[in-house]
Amino acid sequence: MKRALVALNIAIVALSALIVTPTAGADVNVVTSTPELASIARYIGGDKVSVYSIAKPDQDYHLIEARPSDVSRVAKADLVVRVGLDLDLWFDALANASGNRNVRRGGTGYVDASRGIARLEVPKGKITGASGEIHIYGNPHYYYDPENAKIIAENIRDGLTRVSPSNKTYFEQNYDRFVAEIDRYMKAWQRRLAPFKGKPVVTYHRSASYFIRRFGLRYFGQLEPKPGIAPSPSHISDLVRRMKQENVKALIIESIYPKQFANLVARETGVQYEIVPYSVGSMGTKTYFDLIDVWVEKFAKALEK
Amino acid sequence: MRIVRHILPYLLFTLLALSVGVYANDAYSPSGIEELRQKITELEQKLEELEAQQAPVEETDSTSEVGGRYQQLPDISLVLQAKGKLSDDQADPDRQKIRLTEAELAIQGYVYPNVRLDAFIAGEPSEHDHSGFHVHEAYVSYIGFRKYLNLIVGQKFVPFGRANQLHSHSWLYARQPLVLSNLVAPESLAGQGILFDYSLPIREDLLLRLDFGLWANGSQGEESDLPDIMVGPGAKLTDRFRTARLWLGKSIGEAAELEIGCSWAGGRSEQDENTGETDYVHLGGIDLSYRLFGTGARRLLLRGEYVWRKGTLESGGARAGGYYLFADYRWNKYASAGLLYDWSEFPQDTSKHESALSAILTYQFSEQYYIRLQLVHGSRPNVDSYNELWLHWAWGIGPHTHNLE
Numbered sequence: 222m223k224r225a226l227v228a229l230n231i232a233i234v235a236l237s238a239l240i241v242t243p244t245a246g247a248d249v250n251v252v253t254s255t256p257e258l259a260s261i262a263r264y265i266g267g268d269k270v271s272v273y274s275i276a277k278p279d280q281d282y283h284l285i286e287a288r289p290s291d292v293s294r295v296a297k298a299d300l301v302v303r304v305g306l307d308l309d310l311w312f313d314a315l316a317n318a319s320g321n322r323n324v325r326r327g328g329t330g331y332v333d334a335s336r337g338i339a340r341l342e343v344p345k346g347k348i349t350g351a352s353g354e355i356h357i358y359g360n361p362h363y364y365y366d367p368e369n370a371k372i373i374a375e376n377i378r379d380g381l382t383r384v385s386p387s388n389k390t391y392f393e394q395n396y397d398r399f400v401a402e403i404d405r406y407m408k409a410w411q412r413r414l415a416p417f418k419g420k421p422v423v424t425y426h427r428s429a430s431y432f433i434r435r436f437g438l439r440y441f442g443q444l445e446p447k448p449g450i451a452p453s454p455s456h457i458s459d460l461v462r463r464m465k466q467e468n469v470k471a472l473i474i475e476s477i478y479p480k481q482f483a484n485l486v487a488r489e490t491g492v493q494y495e496i497v498p499y500s501v502g503s504m505g506t507k508t509y510f511d512l513i514d515v516w517v518e519k520f521a522k523a524l525e526k
Numbered sequence: 527m528r529i530v531r532h533i534l535p536y537l538l539f540t541l542l543a544l545s546v547g548v549y550a551n552d553a554y555s556p557s558g559i560e561e562l563r564q565k566i567t568e569l570e571q572k573l574e575e576l577e578a579q580q581a582p583v584e585e586t587d588s589t590s591e592v593g594g595r596y597q598q599l600p601d602i603s604l605v606l607q608a609k610g611k612l613s614d615d616q617a618d619p620d621r622q623k624i625r626l627t628e629a630e631l632a633i634q635g636y637v638y639p640n641v642r643l644d645a646f647i648a649g650e651p652s653e654h655d656h657s658g659f660h661v662h663e664a665y666v667s668y669i670g671f672r673k674y675l676n677l678i679v680g681q682k683f684v685p686f687g688r689a690n691q692l693h694s695h696s697w698l699y700a701r702q703p704l705v706l707s708n709l710v711a712p713e714s715l716a717g718q719g720i721l722f723d724y725s726l727p728i729r730e731d732l733l734l735r736l737d738f739g740l741w742a743n744g745s746q747g748e749e750s751d752l753p754d755i756m757v758g759p760g761a762k763l764t765d766r767f768r769t770a771r772l773w774l775g776k777s778i779g780e781a782a783e784l785e786i787g788c789s790w791a792g793g794r795s796e797q798d799e800n801t802g803e804t805d806y807v808h809l810g811g812i813d814l815s816y817r818l819f820g821t822g823a824r825r826l827l828l829r830g831e832y833v834w835r836k837g838t839l840e841s842g843g844a845r846a847g848g849y850y851l852f853a854d855y856r857w858n859k860y861a862s863a864g865l866l867y868d869w870s871e872f873p874q875d876t877s878k879h880e881s882a883l884s885a886i887l888t889y890q891f892s893e894q895y896y897i898r899l900q901l902v903h904g905s906r907p908n909v910d911s912y913n914e915l916w917l918h919w920a921w922g923i924g925p926h927t928h929n930l931e
Contacts, residue, residue: 273730277780279821283893284859286817286825288783289735289775293727296674314929320725322640322670341574350923354892419564434574439567449892451860477822479858503821 247271249385252298252324254309255282256501257364258334258373260509262302265377265395269388275315278502281477282308283354283449287315295319298330299384302377305335308361323384332380334373338363341430353447366431367403367410367513374399406510410517411436417524422471423464423486425478428499432516438524441469444482452482461489471523475499493526495519600635600643603924605695605894615912617754624917626651628694630662632926640669644929646693662693663716667929678721683714685721685737685771686789688813688831690714696928698827698854698864699886700900700918705848705870708758708880709835710809713747715761715791717769735773742766744793756880756907758846758872761807761835767793785815795837805839823859827852835873846871848879854886862888868904880906894922 249270253259259274266272273294276285282304295301296319303312316325323330340359348355363369378396382389414436421441422433427448433440442463446456463469464486472494474483483494497519498504498512506512610624629649637643645664665680683691689703690710702713719741726734744763773787791809813831820826834847848870856862864886871879882904890896898918905911 277819280819281823281859284823286819288777288817289733289773289785290731290777290783292725292735292775293733294730296725296727296733297730310927314927317642317667317669317676317929318725319727320670320672320674320676325640325670327639339575350892350894419560419567434571437564437567437571439563451891479822 248388249299249381250297251300251302251381252294253301254285254303254312255364257509257512258302258304258377260501260512261370261374261399262377262381264399264509265374265392266381267391267395269385269391270381275312276309276500278500279477279498280500285309285311287311287318291315292318295324296321298324300324300330300332300380302332302334302380304361304364305333306340306358306361306363307356329383330380332376334376335361335363336376337372338369341434342427351447353445354449355447360427360430362428363431365429365513365516366435367407368435369431370509370513371400371403402510406513410513413517413521414438414524417521420471420524421467421469422473422520422523423460423469424473425475425483428475429473432520436517436520438520441467444474444478444486457482457485461486464490464492470526471495471520473497473520473523476503495523600633601925601927603632603634603922603926605630605632605693605920605922605926607695607921608919609700610917612915613912615755615909615914617909618912618914621914630693630695631659632924634925634927637666642667642669662714674725674727676723676725678723679719681716681718681743682721682739683716684739684741684769684791685723686710686715686769686791686809687771687811687833688785688787688815688829691929693928695920695922698852698862698888699866699884700898700916703831703850703852703866704868704880704882705831705833705850707760708870708872709761709833709846709848711746711760712757715744715746715763717741717744717763717767731777733773733775735771735775737769737771737773739769740766741769741793755909756872756875756878758870759874761791761809762795762805763791763793763807763809764796765794765804767791767807781820782816782818785813785817787811787813789813801839803839805837807838808836810834823856825854825856827854827856829853837873844873844876846873846876860890862890864888866900872907878907880904894920894926896920 247270249266251262251266251270251272253262253272253274255276256274256278259272262270262272275291276282292315295315298321301316301324303309322328325331343359344352344355344357348357364373374396378392381392418437419439421439422429423442425444427443430440442460444452444457446453470492472483472486472492474480474494474496476496477499487494497516498506501509501512504515506515606626607628608624609627611620613621615621627650631647633645635643643666646662647659648662649659661681663682665678665682668677671677685691687706687710689706694713719739721737721739724736728734744765744767746760746762769791771787771789773785775783775785777783789811793807795805795807797804811831811833815827815829818826829852830849832847832849834845836845851867852864854862854864866884866886869879869881882902884900884902886898886900888896888898900916900918902914902916
């Protein structure tokens with residue numbers, strides 16, 4: 222029995238050595254948890270990296286079902302980049318199943334993109350099921366703030382440099398270009414939303430906190446009564462009453478969420494809602510800049526009403 | 527001078543009144559309110575920025591990794607399940623009852639870098655004699671023990687078939703498919719031993735996973751105590767046994783995944799109460815799953831599993847088989863609907879079989895709280911046709927995670 226077991230182990234190791242071929246083409250194989258991180262990683266890594274996102278555009282990042290082929294991708298990855306702040310908890314199961322130590326927490330190929338982010342809405346005190354599906358480290362949707370994209374890019378640059386030090390200068394140059402491009406876009410985005418400073422906004426999920434803070438808008442409420450909890454008749458009714466009372470005109474729905482509740486609020490308040498892309502890759506967006514561009518335009522359109 | 531002294535108070539009063547008036551008008555006008563709100567927003571933002579500067583952020587850990595906020599503690603969670611059943615089968619002693627079927631306490635965390643401990647202790651209060659708490663699973667995982675190899679030691683639901691490792695709160699149905707409860711285990715086939723878990727990334731879109739386990743002291747959960755209803759005994763692998771499972775996962779384009787698995791288990795079962803003989807049982811199975819992902823939380827799952835069992839004693843060593851076909855569609859994060867068809871022979875009498883068709887509806891209130899309805903129409907030996915309506919609740923508190931399922 223022992224011999225059989227040893228033989229089986231040797232056979233498997235030998236087989237894996239034979240069939241596992243190195244990735245051809247790019248120097249660094251990057252796997253990200255979301256398309257936004259993939260877009261930024263592509264910018265920083267340029268032609269030195271191949272990038273794959275586990276979550277696909279317009280999939281709810283809270284509810285990703287890890288797939289066996291994803292384990293394969295993580296096992297072969299040189300660098301993984303995750304959102305962190307407990308948004309992509311499923312990524313841990315993938316990394317554990319992959320057996321790739323380098324991309325586990327603390328490994329050279331591990332990047333938590335939230336490192337250095339000034340977190341918002343960090344819960345104080347006790348959290349229970351009554352709080353909804355709240356994230357204990359704060360709101361994890363920091364990537365919708367373009368200033369935070371610079372921090373994400375910095376984390377990715379550092380990760381890429383760790384796994385491919387010979388390309389350090391190349392990654393630094395790309396990072397500098399990325400920051401300059403964000404700064405250039407920011408001027409236009411700030412200008413577009415400047416007239417609406419302090420204006421109230423309602424969304425489906427509380428995903429726009431960082432964006433709203435960056436552009437000086439004001440969160441009025443969400444269709445969800447608590448994070449992750451389905452809208453209830455009493456909550457919608459109360460929200461409609463308050464929206465009417467305070468003359469709130471901006472209703473924004475992230476593209477992945479059901480529209481029937483937004484339709485109901487729109488019918489009751491007379492407010493026409495705007496849909497914003499949840500991911501890079503949805504609603505025709507191709508890059509991170511496209512994503513924020515559409516967000517800015519949709520918010521402006523909603524606030525102009 | 528005297529005139530000035532006389533006029534000055536009136537002058538000051540007039541100025542004051544005018545300024546208050548101007549201020550009041552401004553403050554209560556719509557534009558004034560907007561301006562104040564804007565100032566409040568700006569001040570709130572400044573406060574947040576200052577708070578953020580006070581506490582520089584390091585890389586964050588996740589609750590599943592280090593035990594949440596209190597980093598000295600492991601993750602501790604509790605999942606309760608209750609099931610109710612309406613049935614027109616008079617022979618079913620569980621009909622028209624609601625029972626708390628399981629309370630699962632989980633303690634999980636890392637004991638060392640890359641060494642993780644998971645323990646699941648379950649209490650199963652029932653009317654029969656099996657109530658009480660016992661260890662469902664308690665194992666240590668050596669993650670990345672060798673390249674592509676995880677090593678697991680302890681008591682574990684063994685990797686046989688697609689569903690055996692799932693805890694009952696993770697099922698997409700209210701009761702176990704009949705073929706699994708009749709031929710494999712009433713709940714889940716578990717053993718104490720060692721598991722070698724190889725994940726071989728053949729290509730970027732193709733994973734080959736091989737599990738090989740050596741086990742002893744097998745268990746299979748509480749057996750049904752239904753004197754007038756025929757049920758299969760499960761594998762009864764209560765002595766030493768071995769398992770092997772080969773699993774291939776291949777992505778089909780961006781949004782779909784095809785999984786093919788084949789499993790084997792073999793070993794000695796418990797002694798026959800009457801004859802004192804020990805049976806040697808072989809289990810085999812093939813499973814096929816297809817998942818198609820859409821936008822938001824949309825997901826279509828198609829799954830089929832065929833299982834056979836062969837013993838040396840029961841029914842003269844005849845081979846008993848069975849299968850289930852399952853389809854489940856989740857159209858948003860809250861709701862899903864499924865269809866399950868079951869067909870299974872009985873190891874103790876392979877001339878008999880049972881079958882059932884179920885319609886299933888699940889509403890997910892949150893990640894840890896759902897309610898499910900399952901309507902079953904089936905037939906079993908001595909009952910040509912029966913109908914059941916199952917009601918299944920699950921409630922969870924605390925961070926609760928499982929390995930990749």
